[in-house]
Amino acid sequence: MRRPLVMANWKMHGSRASVDQLIDGLVALESASRQNVVVCPSYVHIPRVIAGCADSGIGVGAQDCSHMHAGAYTGEVAADMLVDLGCQWVLLGHSERRQYHAESDDLVAAKLAAAQEAGLQPVLCIGETREQREQGEAFTVVARQLRGALADQASLAGLVIAYEPVWAIGTGLTATPEEAQEMHRYIRGQLAEFAGLDPEQTSLLYGGSVKAANAAALFAQPDIDGALVGGASLDSGEFAQIIAAAA
């Protein structure tokens, strides 16, 4: 179902103290707003966030998961383990995973299948680099990432897509609302065309330098349902304003 989801990706940030402060800010939000919020801390902080957000309506997710089931895979975290902790969500295919850990579309597809099987709600992250956009390849790249991850899935129930142009992540450069809308419209069309998804049931989030100052204009676009927020989600006041803009 399309819903105004605002997700925090804390990336590799946080200490127990700073995580506690962020949780205090989130649980102090009014109840209706909290239902639209999902927080993705680093693995090590997940139990703390789940405990701190208990009964608040705030969802908790991981930033990645393994494509494999439990076994001798040092350093990996299985989707089942995340479910066992109480996670409901997982980000997959984030551009920082693709860039620094060489994650291919095939690997992202395998992770997505593992997440679905375990009962996690996956958020598939896609987006083009600056060079790809400048060369007029943005739509081709996004279509390839979508097909690569989704084409052979047994189930896509509850899937959320986050469009995060790589050139807008952490750079302060946001796609204009019109640029983001154009791509979101295109993605919705692709989902219907090859994945058999009802485009009106799939939430599409925008990510890339979302801030309090630009959130409302992005959310006003007809195909932008919410946001995946990095840097600004580490500032309680700023993040609360983004959540308010989505309501």
Ligand SMILES: O=C(CO)COP(=O)(O)O
């Ligand atoms: O990568 C992002 C969220 O997953 C976006 O990060 P920023 O909001 O810091 O640009």
